[in-house]
Amino acid sequence: MLTLQCPYCGVDAEETELTAGGEAHLKRETVGAGDEAFEGYLFMRENPKGLHFERWRHSYGCGKWFLAARDTGTLEVFGTYPAQSKEPPLELRDKISAKRPGWSWREFK
Amino acid sequence: MKRYSAFAIAREALRHHTGWDRAWRSPEPKKKYDAIIVGAGGHGLATAYYLGKNYGIKNVAILEKGWLGGGNTGRNTTIIRSNYLQDPSAAIYEKARSLYETMSQDLNYNVMFSPRGVMMLAQTQHEIRGYQRTAHANKLQGVVTEFISPQRVKELVPIINIDGPRYPVLGALWQSRGGTARHDAVAWGYARACSAMGMDVIQQCEVTGVRTEGGKVIGVDTTKGAIDCDKLGIVVAGHSGVLAEKAGFRLPIESLALQALVSEPIKPCMDVVVMANTVHGYMSQSDKGEMVIGGGTDGFNNYTQRGSFHHIEETVRALNETFPIISRLKMLRQWGGIVDMTGDRSPILSKTPVEGIFVNCGWGTGGFKAIPGSGWAMAELIAKGYSPLTDEFSMWRFREGKFIDESVAAGVAH
Ligand SMILES: Cc1cc2nc3c(=O)[nH]c(=O)nc-3n(C[C@H](O)[C@H](O)[C@H](O)COP(=O)(O)OP(=O)(O)OC[C@H]3O[C@@H](n4cnc5c(N)ncnc54)[C@H](O)[C@@H]3O)c2cc1C
Ligand SMILES: [Zn+2]
Numbered sequence: 001m002l003t004l005q006c007p008y009c010g011v012d013a014e015e016t017e018l019t020a021g022g023e024a025h026l027k028r029e030t031v032g033a034g035d036e037a038f039e040g041y042l043f044m045r046e047n048p049k050g051l052h053f054e055r056w057r058h059s060y061g062c063g064k065w066f067l068a069a070r071d072t073g074t075l076e077v078f079g080t081y082p083a084q085s086k087e088p089p090l091e092l093r094d095k096i097s098a099k100r101p102g103w104s105w106r107e108f109k
Numbered sequence: 110m111k112r113y114s115a116f117a118i119a120r121e122a123l124r125h126h127t128g129w130d131r132a133w134r135s136p137e138p139k140k141k142y143d144a145i146i147v148g149a150g151g152h153g154l155a156t157a158y159y160l161g162k163n164y165g166i167k168n169v170a171i172l173e174k175g176w177l178g179g180g181n182t183g184r185n186t187t188i189i190r191s192n193y194l195q196d197p198s199a200a201i202y203e204k205a206r207s208l209y210e211t212m213s214q215d216l217n218y219n220v221m222f223s224p225r226g227v228m229m230l231a232q233t234q235h236e237i238r239g240y241q242r243t244a245h246a247n248k249l250q251g252v253v254t255e256f257i258s259p260q261r262v263k264e265l266v267p268i269i270n271i272d273g274p275r276y277p278v279l280g281a282l283w284q285s286r287g288g289t290a291r292h293d294a295v296a297w298g299y300a301r302a303c304s305a306m307g308m309d310v311i312q313q314c315e316v317t318g319v320r321t322e323g324g325k326v327i328g329v330d331t332t333k334g335a336i337d338c339d340k341l342g343i344v345v346a347g348h349s350g351v352l353a354e355k356a357g358f359r360l361p362i363e364s365l366a367l368q369a370l371v372s373e374p375i376k377p378c379m380d381v382v383v384m385a386n387t388v389h390g391y392m393s394q395s396d397k398g399e400m401v402i403g404g405g406t407d408g409f410n411n412y413t414q415r416g417s418f419h420h421i422e423e424t425v426r427a428l429n430e431t432f433p434i435i436s437r438l439k440m441l442r443q444w445g446g447i448v449d450m451t452g453d454r455s456p457i458l459s460k461t462p463v464e465g466i467f468v469n470c471g472w473g474t475g476g477f478k479a480i481p482g483s484g485w486a487m488a489e490l491i492a493k494g495y496s497p498l499t500d501e502f503s504m505w506r507f508r509e510g511k512f513i514d515e516s517v518a519a520g521v522a523h
Binding site for chain 2: 001002015016019020022035036038039042043044045046047048049052054072073074075
């Protein structure tokens with residue numbers, strides 16, 4: 001069973017306690033954005049076999065949204081971090097680099 | 110290709126079965142093909158088959174990274190129905206269902222199509238209204254369905270408990286010519302027919318790159334070397350996003366695990382397919398006597414072909430209420446497949462930003478039933494550049510807001 005550590009309450013939460021929320025770091029488009037930008041925001045999704053950044057919610061716990069880095073090909077979890085982050089924290093990126101040298105995901109490396 | 114027949118069985122019985130041919134050849138790839146189809150699941154094979162049969166395009170290779178039908182085609186619960194709400198869906202699924210009726214004769218391969226009837230239970234007031242609406246829509250589309258009473262449900266499925274405490278059965282949408290077929294046989298039958306037309310079905314051959322020149326496809330890189338082609342069909346279900354990335358475009362698709370399980374075999378007790386979408390479970394009985402059970406998808410992106418155990422638990426718990434007799438059954442096997450989900454839960458059969466590349470994907474949790482219709486339409490799209498059946502399933506419909514929203518009708522849709 002998938003286990004993620006909630007960065008807010010610190011609990012090692014099992015999958016049944018969590019809700020998956022899809023791709024992380026989406027830019028929310030608004031008035032003035034073109035069709036392509038809206039399509040990207042609403043429907044286009046990163047779907048890698050490998051490293052992926054996602055939103056999760058600790059629904060049956062503290063209720064907070066957070067972000068996670070995970071491998072969709074092996075289910076390995078690299079780490080979690082607060083939802084307010086504009087990008088994955090350096091520490092986490094280093095940790096991923098140690099295991100997946102040369103990784104990239106959208107604009108992050 | 111030697112035809113299969115009662116006579117052939119008798120002939121072979123007399124000579125100790127030494128005269129059977131291999132069902133398909135396993136050739137090495139040629140340098141170049143008119144068209145390459147990536148993915149030897151049902152949809153890829155059917156696309157190739159109708160390219161040859163309907164359009165005479167036979168210089169075709171079907172490349173498969175694993176084994177024939179080893180993707181979702183060989184992992185699904187084989188429900189075949191066409192009782193969809195929206196017109197474009199009804200058209201392509203009904204085309205497929207009608208082709209299933211004659212598939213065994215057409216392919217000279219027994220796919221065991223069994224039009225035993227598919228029943229979708231209404232267990233809330235909302236579902237009654239939803240399914241009545243679908244039944245009306247189906248009338249206009251020429252798809253034969255009807256909304257039936259709980260008493261009729263009980264007559265058709267004596268083992269069902271129609272007055273469950275939480276979700277009593279309030280009626281059902283009934284499609285009497287829906288049913289099941291043997292999933293492997295569909296893949297094998299098409300592969301044999303493609304091979305007989307001179308096409309190359311190449312297993313253990315993964316496409317690792319897509320080569321383009323001036324915005325046009327010129328070939329693919331594979332684990333068996335580079336192969337050139339004029340046209341490329343990408344038909345790889347859960348791996349569509351991975352292949353699209355190699356070709357340089359994005360798709361509105363996410364890949365999730367969907368699981369199924371079967372019980373120990375028991376005597377025949379249910380001769381229709383029952384789907385219970387509110388409680389997330391569906392069940393049919395295989396010819397071997399196993400109860401074949403499935404439920405909803407897991408929530409997060411996953412390529413491991415393994416699902417989460419608690420989904421199995423939820424599905425079985427839900428079905429226990431509706432079918433009390435299964436509570437003592439032992440479950441024999443459980444497995445997962447990686448399904449390709451789009452935003453409106455409808456497939457994509459489309460040209461792409463790269464000239465000469467076509468995609469057929471997004472069938473998600475419910476594409477087995479569509480295999481022949483999808484192949485028929487996709488072949489037309491690849492051969493002629495246009496097909497009335499695929500027109501509304503373009504990958505650009507999301508930008509245009511022209512969804513084919515089937516997810517409104519049912520959370521689970523196999
Ligand atoms: C548990 C489960 C239950 C289901 N139940 C039903 C049901 O009851 N009714 C129904 O209608 N549908 C059902 N479905 C959905 C149905 O199985 C699929 O929609 C359908 O089989 C998809 O067929 P396909 O040919 O597109 O994909 P697949 O059969 O998955 O074929 C794609 C092939 O592409 C190959 N491939 C991938 N990447 C590459 C590459 N780089 N190079 C070469 N080859 C590659 C894969 O190995 C695979 O064999 C179910 C699915 C699952 C998982
Ligand atoms: Zn928490």
